[in-house]
Amino acid sequence: MDALMKEASFTARGIYFVIFTIAMAVFLSYDNSLKDAIQAPDLVYLAVYVTVFALAIYYFLTCGKNPGFLGDMTLKRYDYRPFRLRAIPKEQPKEEEAPSIIISDPSDVESLVSNVPSDGSQGNRPEKHYCNICKKVQPYRTRHCKDCNKCVLKFDHHCFWIGGCVGELNHRSFWLFLLFQSIATVMSLDIAFSGLGRYPYEKPGTDGEYSQEYGAYMVLILLGVMICLITIPLLIWHTYLIITNQTTWEYASGKLNYIKFYPRGYLPFNYGVIENLRIIFCHNNSPR
Secondary structure: OOHHHHHHHHHHHHHHHHHHHHHHHHHHHOOOHHHHHHHOOOHHHHHHHHHHHHHHHHHHHHOOOOOOEEOEOOOOOHHHOOOOEEOOOOOOOOHHHOOOOEOOOHHHHHHOEEOOOOOOOOOOOOOOOEEOOOOEEOOOOOEEEOOOOEEEOOOOEEEOOOOEEEOOOOHHHHHHHHHHHHHHHHHHHHHHHHHHOOOOOEOOOOOOOEOHHHHHHHHHHHHHHHHHHHHHHHHHHHHHHHHHOOOHHHHHOOOOOOOOOOOEOOOOOOOOHHHHHHHHHOOOOOOO
């Protein structure tokens, strides 16, 4: 990672912790439901809130470290097991002349695809791309990230906020970050609204003087809504990608050489919801 990317990552972390510090300062200074729970004390509520926020911070700081770089030892990839590909004719038509096929029944795909040869040969699989920067042949679903300057296995996207790519090894931890951050933000919004209702817009007995407490809670609510508008849609989107075993890059780039030969609407790496979830969540995230 070059100096510019390190600076960007440092900036993102700085913004995150500034917002976190401001929120905690307001919550502990003014009356609200969190302060009530501390004074009561409501240990269950406090334990849940602290745990959720701690997990959000943990995954924020760690989920971008190891996306799975080509050449590093990574867990055994399910993507390498034989999968079905549409038969490629010897003389392929030009791209603009290629027929558009739309399927309504997934079983129709069986007549349009062929099995990979049992002898392990390439058969009629599309050719794999060679990275001129890393000087390596890229497995399917791999892309060179110009920001990390490395090829990332099962590349999804490069994320400014976590300071790295989302790929084969860390899609699970990135999803968990989105989950816990969304929950923590929603809980914080609930605390902020509880505090907002306890302070008037104007200080009593003054000639239009604004309430400092009311203003502080309004700022937190605006920040919380902005964060929710980012994390919750992303959480929904990556949940969809995970249960269908897709990546953002594949979804956005429909003309990838190992995907464009399929009928439209066919997902070549979709092994079913349960197996897709097992691929993402049931690995030890360590070298094999």
